[in-house]
Each structure stands twice: as structure tokens, then as C-alpha cells.
Amino acid sequence: MYISNILAITLFTILHSINSTSKTSIKVKTPKVVPDKFCKLAKQYNLNCTRYNVTTQDGYILGVYNIPGKKPTPIYLQHGFVDSSDTFLIRGYVSLVAFLAEEGYDVWLGNMRGNVHSRAHLWMNPDELPFWEFSLHEIAIQDMPSIIDFILKKTGENQLQAITHSEGSAAFFAMGAVNPEYNKKVKLLICLAPIAYLHNAESPLFQLVAFKKSLFNPGKVSGYGELMRNSSALVALIRVTCMQKMVGYSRCVNSFIIDIFGRAHRQPEPEFWPTGLKHYPCGSSLKNGIHLLQIASSKKFAQFDYGPSGNKIKYHSRDPPKYNLNKVSMKIALMIGMSDNLSVEKDVEILRGKLPNVVDYHVMSLKSWDHLDFVWGRYMNIHLFRYIKDLLIKHS
Numbered sequence: 001m002y003i004s005n006i007l008a009i010t011l012f013t014i015l016h017s018i019n020s021t022s023k024t025s026i027k028v029k030t031p032k033v034v035p036d037k038f039c040k041l042a043k044q045y046n047l048n049c050t051r052y053n054v055t056t057q058d059g060y061i062l063g064v065y066n067i068p069g070k071k072p073t074p075i076y077l078q079h080g081f082v083d084s085s086d087t088f089l090i091r092g093y094v095s096l097v098a099f100l101a102e103e104g105y106d107v108w109l110g111n112m113r114g115n116v117h118s119r120a121h122l123w124m125n126p127d128e129l130p131f132w133e134f135s136l137h138e139i140a141i142q143d144m145p146s147i148i149d150f151i152l153k154k155t156g157e158n159q160l161q162a163i164t165h166s167e168g169s170a171a172f173f174a175m176g177a178v179n180p181e182y183n184k185k186v187k188l189l190i191c192l193a194p195i196a197y198l199h200n201a202e203s204p205l206f207q208l209v210a211f212k213k214s215l216f217n218p219g220k221v222s223g224y225g226e227l228m229r230n231s232s233a234l235v236a237l238i239r240v241t242c243m244q245k246m247v248g249y250s251r252c253v254n255s256f257i258i259d260i261f262g263r264a265h266r267q268p269e270p271e272f273w274p275t276g277l278k279h280y281p282c283g284s285s286l287k288n289g290i291h292l293l294q295i296a297s298s299k300k301f302a303q304f305d306y307g308p309s310g311n312k313i314k315y316h317s318r319d320p321p322k323y324n325l326n327k328v329s330m331k332i333a334l335m336i337g338m339s340d341n342l343s344v345e346k347d348v349e350i351l352r353g354k355l356p357n358v359v360d361y362h363v364m365s366l367k368s369w370d371h372l373d374f375v376w377g378r379y380m381n382i383h384l385f386r387y388i389k390d391l392l393i394k395h396s
Contacts, residue, residue: 063117080166084127085109135291140174169194176328197298
């Protein structure tokens with residue numbers, strides 16, 4: 001674990017120094033949206049797929065995908081931190097997308113601003129710093145409402161059901177707190193490994209909290225840049241290193257990457273990791289990552305902390321406002337794994353006590369279940385999908 005902590009700190013420092021976007025002024029051109037690689041992936045598994053470009057009020061162009069189905073209520077899937085819609089499909093025929101499609105559901109997949117499918121803007125260039133001035137808060141108040149409104153308008157429905165993983169759940173909680181009117185648009189929210197409170201997170205990444213003063217300066221207001229770009233040289237180096245047959249899994253995946261997400265190391269299996277690492281990480285803003293670390297450090301589910309002086313300008317208070325979870329009135333089901341290093345049972349219990357309408361709380365029966373097993377696990381069809389189906393039917 002000590003080695004993992006040092007590796008995590010080293011990796012984050014390198015990312016901060018190398019992967020930050022250049023400050024050089026570049027002429028903004030017409031935004032180029034990444035080709036719909038997700039749909040190409042879907043077609044490999046005989047799934048019809050359409051890409052839509054959803055534009056937020058502040059100009060970000062988000063890639064939203066639809067796998068059509070006959071059932072009226074749409075199902076919206078939302079990924080977590082530095083992830084993408086791919087995460088719900090890369091298990092192929094045993095993925096969550098394939099399962100829901102086989103059940104006849106109309107499946108929609110969102111992508112947070114800044115990832116490989118949403119790295120575009122109406123007037124800002126993603127190769128310049130201003131594009132990356134966002135965190136969980138902007139994702140919550142801009143991306144989630146824009147995607148929900150688009151899906152409902154496109155389908156003609158008044159409500160949808162949603163399934164979120166990790167930070168995707170946090171974005172829904174923050175949205176429901178800041179924009180309470182959206183609670184009525186969500187018939188049921190199923191949260192897989194939800195994140196909101198990180199008091200007890202055991203991931204080595206959160207060892208970085210002890211170094212926050214030197215690494216992420218709470219008084220910093222702008223200039224954070226990009227984090228873990230899918231096509232960056234650093235991510236390519238990580239992939240090449242971790243995919244080596246002789247040492248990749250044992251030295252890279254098993255000794256570092258898995259420690260971030262869980263303790264059991266049972267699934268995903270070694271044969272899957274080359275596929276997983278081709279699709280993850282997919283990019284976000286450094287500010288988004290720092291926001292999560294602030295939540296862990298402060299032990300408060302609150303907006304971004306700009307430091308006392310910056311907060312007075314931004315919020316007219318010394319501290320950033322907390323998200324009022326009493327306002328999150330949508331029906332919520334929480335699902336956790338006992339070997340998860342990020343969505344820890346004690347923290348989810350805190351969350352459960354603050355949300356007013358938790359209709360179901362489920363601990364996975366497989367004791368080795370961890371953070372990634374909810375999206376990449378090889379036993380999802382045995383231990384997860386039937387439970388999700390029952391929830392969707394019960395609250396349809």
C-alpha cells in the first residue's frame with residue numbers, strides 16, 4: 001500500500017505538470033466533435049445506435065448516445081470520473097447496455113464535458129485553459145439538466161429512469177439540490193457505487209489530500225487545465241506499460257490501479273484489462289478532480305472551494321455552500337460493494353441518512369465486489385442485472 005500511495009502522488013504530480021493545457025493563445029475554430037466511436041462499438045454487438053450532440057447553456061457540446069427500445073420510459077446511464085459512456089458497453093454481450101437493450105429498454109448514455117466524446121464547445125477551444133474551468137458543480141447544473149431535457153423532449157416522455165456510477169451519482173445529487181425542479185423528471189435513480197461523502201475512502205488517491213496545500217492551492221481560481229486526456233502521451237504510456245503480458249497485470253494493474261478502486265482483486269480478470277484500458281481513462285478537468293479531493297478533505301459535500309477570499313467573491317461567504325440533500329426528493333436506490341475503496345459503506349450510510357427518499361439500499365452479496373465491478377465485472381449478469389431489472393419494474 002505504501003508503494004501505491006507514492007505512485008498515486010507521483011502520478012498526480014506528473015499529470016498536473018504535463019497534462020495541463022497550454023496557456024498559448026490558439027485561434028478558435030469551428031468545434032470538431034469526435035467521431036461516434038461508441039456507435040461503432042455498439043454495432044459490434046448488433047445494437048442500433050445514434051449519436052446526438054447536446055449543447056449546454058454555457059456552450060459545451062456533449063455526446064449523447066441512444067440504443068432504441070420499445071419500452072416507453074427511457075433509461076439514462078451516466079458514467080463517473082474520467083470515464084465515458086463506453087464503460088457501460090465494453091463488456092459486450094454481458095454489459096449493462098446489452099442487458100437493458102435485450103429487455104427492450106430505450107437506453108440513453110450521457111458523457112460529461114471534457115471526456116473523449118464531449119471535448120468540444122461552441123466558442124472555446126479545448127486546447128486552451130478556459131475550456132477546462134469546470135468541476136462537478138458545472139457538470140451537475142449544466143450537463144445533467146441539458147441531457148435530461150434533451151432525452152425527454154426527444155422521447156416525448158415526462159420522466160425517465162437513470163442509472164449512475166460513481167461521480168455520476170454525485171452529479172445527480174448536486175443537480176437535485178441546486179435545481180429541485182429536476183427531481184420530478186427522474187422517476188427512479190439507481191446509484192451504483194455512489195460518491196458524495198468521502199470521509200472513509202481508502203483509495204490511495206485520497207492520500208493526496210494530505211498534500212493539498214502544495215499541489216492544489218485552495219486559493220487558486222483559474223488555470224487548472226486538462227486531466228487524463230484519452231489521447232495524451234501520458235495515458236498512452238500508462239496503457240503500454242500496463243498491457244505488457246509479463247509485468248503489466250502484476251506490477252501495474254494488480255499493484256496500483258486495482259488498489260485505487262477495491263481490495264479483493266477478483267474481477268475484472270487479467271484478460272479483460274487490455275480492453276478496459278483502451279477505453280479508460282477518457283479525460284476530464286483537473287479542477288473536477290480537485291473538487292472531489294476537496295470533498296474528501298473537508299468532509300463536506302459542497303461546491304468548489306476557492307479559498308476564503310475567492311469564496312467571498314464567488315459565494316459571498318467564507319466557505320463554499322453545501323449541497324442541501326434534503327431537496328433531493330427523487331426516488332433513489334443505493335447499491336454498494338463491500339470491497340470498494342471509493343464508495344465505502346460508512347460514507348454511503350451517511351449519504352443514506354441525508355437523502356429523504358431512499359426507496360432501496362442494497363449491499364452486493366458477493367463480498368469481493370468493488371467499485372469497478374458495477375461496470376466491468378464479469379459476474380454482473382449473475383449478481384447485478386436481475387436486481388436492476390426488478391427495481392426498474394417496481395418503480396416503472
